[in-house]
Amino acid sequence: MMTWLLEPLQFSFIVRALIAAVIVGIVCSVLGTYVVLRGMAFFGDALAHTILPGVVIAFLLGWPLAVGALIFGVLTALGIGVLTDRGSLKEDTAIGVVFAGLFALGVALLSASGNYTLDLAHFLFGNLLGVTAGDLWVTAVLGAIVLLAVFLFYKEFLVVSFDAVLAVTLRLPTTFLRYLLLILIAVTIVVSLQVVGIALMLAMFVTPAAAASLLTRRLPTMMGVAALIGAFSGVAGLYASYYMNIASGPAVVLVATFIFLIVFLFAPGRGVLLRSA
Amino acid sequence: MAEIVRQIAHRGVAHEHGRPTLEMQGVTVAYAAGINGVTTTRGTDYALKDVSFQVGAGERIAVVGPNGAGKSTLFKLIVGTLKPSQGDVTIFGHGPSGHICIAYVPQRSQIDWGFPVTVEDVVMMGRVGQIGFFRWPRRRDWAVVHHSLERVGAAHLARKQIGELSGGQQQRVFVARALAQEAELLLLDEPLTGLDLPSQEAIFEILDGLRPDGVTVLVATHDLNLAAERFDRVMLLNRKIVALGAATAVLTTDNLLAAYGGHMTVLNDGDMLLADTCCDHD
CATH class of the missing domain: 3.40.50.300 (P-loop containing nucleotide triphosphate hydrolases)
Structure with a gap:
């Protein structure tokens, strides 16, 4: 067992991948609790797709991918916020238009360059084993910023998510808080790009948080349990990827999905098979 | 800004x-x-x-x-x-x-009763305005929360998840939140x-x-x-x-x-x- 666990760690690229997977598992899952509680899953999925043109442009210019992703992520988070503020289009319609349009732009830009299919696969499904030391620093610093923001604005985010009218009567800066949350989601997507890729990003936001919601009854414990599930999925997924020779991003997501299914079936009191009364 | x-x-x-x-x-x-x-x-x-x-x-x-x-x-x-x-x-x-x-007690149909908060969490939300940014609830805030719950006869429910309450209890908890807000x-x-x-x-x-x-x-x-x-x-x-x-x-x-x-x-x-x-x- 020990050798089974230690064997992959002789490769430094796997150690880096493990650290990245754990950080992303934690950050995505913690922020994902708000995505789940506020019903923002479609928004999160859309935002992940809209950063593609930014990533491709950065890639073609030889910049760090995170820079391009961050710029596009924040811009589209703000853009979707403005579109839905106006109220002239339904929110999901507005998001759908932006989401599909920008994703198409990203694919079009990439198709004009050389190694189209391989590059696209990396962006869509992650390239966990290609994480460099520099990537790891970016992931760690941005991840720490997101967690710090979630911690500092904990009670305000809680009020805004639970009861928007209360937030108004307490005179909280609701617009600021809403945009801050959108930007934090955008930053988290950038952090997670290499680990799970654009197409599977949503799973890291939603799946651990959904499983945690069935096991807990307070937000802090929900965040903690979601983070544990996310981090464990990252590690277990990477080992599965190593020993079963499957792509790492999908492996991480499959582990998280498997945990969710177990919880969904067997959660004490709330699981399908163990429902009390 | x-x-x-x-x-x-x-x-x-x-x-x-x-x-x-x-x-x-x-x-x-x-x-x-x-x-x-x-x-x-x-x-x-x-x-x-x-x-x-x-x-x-x-x-x-x-x-x-x-x-x-x-x-x-x-x-x-x-x-x-x-x-x-x-x-x-x-x-x-x-x-x-x-x-x-000013405190507003919403219709019960407007609240997500599956939200992962306990009764005392909900009442503490009423204090968020007074506590202010980058601070955590102090002893006085908890005292106000528990006193508010006592006034509506819901002190024994403090640790319950809000979805576990009856309709009348839910309504009283939201009134307690208004009290904690020190609403006039x-x-x-x-x-x-x-x-x-x-x-x-x-x-x-x-x-x-x-x-x-x-x-x-x-x-x-x-x-x-x-x-x-x-x-x-x-x-x-x-x-x-x-x-x-x-x-x-x-x-x-x-x-x-x-x-x-x-x-x-x-x-x-x-x-x-x-x-x-x-x-x-x-």
């Missing part, structure tokens, strides 16, 4: 001495001015037209009227989520946006709907307990019997104030016909049948 800094530093304006708790003067809300920002072709249609009244400290007012009468609009104006097209809304002499002393103007939106008689009675006992503190209470309700029996004054609303005053003067056949119109049938011997459709407005 300056606006954000101002909002973050903000703790609520001082109350002007001698001004009524709540005052509206010539308040009109036109649909075109944007409820939810939607412009309609009904340019001259009003959600509320020329509404003027004053409410003093410690008063308890029932707001009654048919669906679409503007009860929710009235509350939104007081809370400050909606601005009037014309006229002024003032609380202790200032517009709503300056105050943190309390708005309750259909708090009695779906509650059994003992639970309704419990709510009124709590509201009675607020009177010595000078807390003003406005309750939107469909129950004309309760409106007549348990309130100082009744406001009969249908886009404008049809009548405002003591229940015996307000709930007359003529006034009710004016407010409810086709939803009401006057029988031969003078008895009335009120076919009022409950309860989710907007």
Whole structure:
């Protein structure tokens, strides 16, 4: 067992991948609790797709991918916020238009360059084993910023998510808080790009948080349990990827999905098979 | 940016001495001015037209009227989520946006009861305005929370998840949240709907307990019997104030016909049948 666990760690690229997977598992899952509680899953999925043109442009210019992703992520988070503020289009319609349009732009830009299919696969499904030391620093610093923001604005985010009218009567800066949350989601997507890729990003936001919601009854414990599930999925997924020779991003997501299914079936009191009364 | 800094530093304006708790003067809300920002072709249609009244400290007012009468609009104006097209809304002499002393108890149907918060978490939310940014609840805040729960008889429920409560308990917890907010103007939106008689009675006992503190209470309700029996004054609303005053003067056949119109049938011997459709407005 020990050798089974230690064997992959002789490769430094796997150690880096493990650290990245754990950080992303934690950050995505913690922020994902708000995505789940506020019903923002479609928004999160859309935002992940809209950063593609930014990533491709950065890639073609030889910049760090995170820079391009961050710029596009924040811009589209703000853009979707403005579109839905106006109220002239339904929110999901507005998001759908932006989401599909920008994703198409990203694919079009990439198709004009050389190694189209391989590059696209990396962006869509992650390239966990290609994480460099520099990537790891970016992931760690941005991840720490997101967690710090979630911690500092904990009670305000809680009020805004639970009861928007209360937030108004307490005179909280609701617009600021809403945009801050959108930007934090955008930053988290950038952090997670290499680990799970654009197409599977949503799973890291939603799946651990959904499983945690069935096991807990307070937000802090929900965040903690979601983070544990996310981090464990990252590690277990990477080992599965190593020993079963499957792509790492999908492996991480499959582990998280498997945990969710177990919880969904067997959660004490709330699981399908163990429902009390 | 300056606006954000101002909002973050903000703790609520001082109350002007001698001004009524709540005052509206010539308040009109036109649909075109944007409820939810939607412009309609009904340019001259009003959600509320020329509404003027004053409410003093410690008063308890029932707001009654048919669906679409503007009860929710009235509350939104007081809370400050909606601005009037014309006229002024003032609380202790200032517009709503300056105050943190206004508490709104939502209809139970508007709350996500599966949300992962306990009863004491919900009541602590009422303290968030006073606690301020980048601070955590202190011992005094917890004391206020537990005292508020004791006042509504829900101290033993503090650690329960909110979805585990009965309807009456849920309603009392939200009143406790308003107490923790140290509200001086309390708005309750259909708090009695779906509650059994003992639970309704419990709510009124709590509201009675607020009177010595000078807390003003406005309750939107469909129950004309309760409106007549348990309130100082009744406001009969249908886009404008049809009548405002003591229940015996307000709930007359003529006034009710004016407010409810086709939803009401006057029988031969003078008895009335009120076919009022409950309860989710907007």
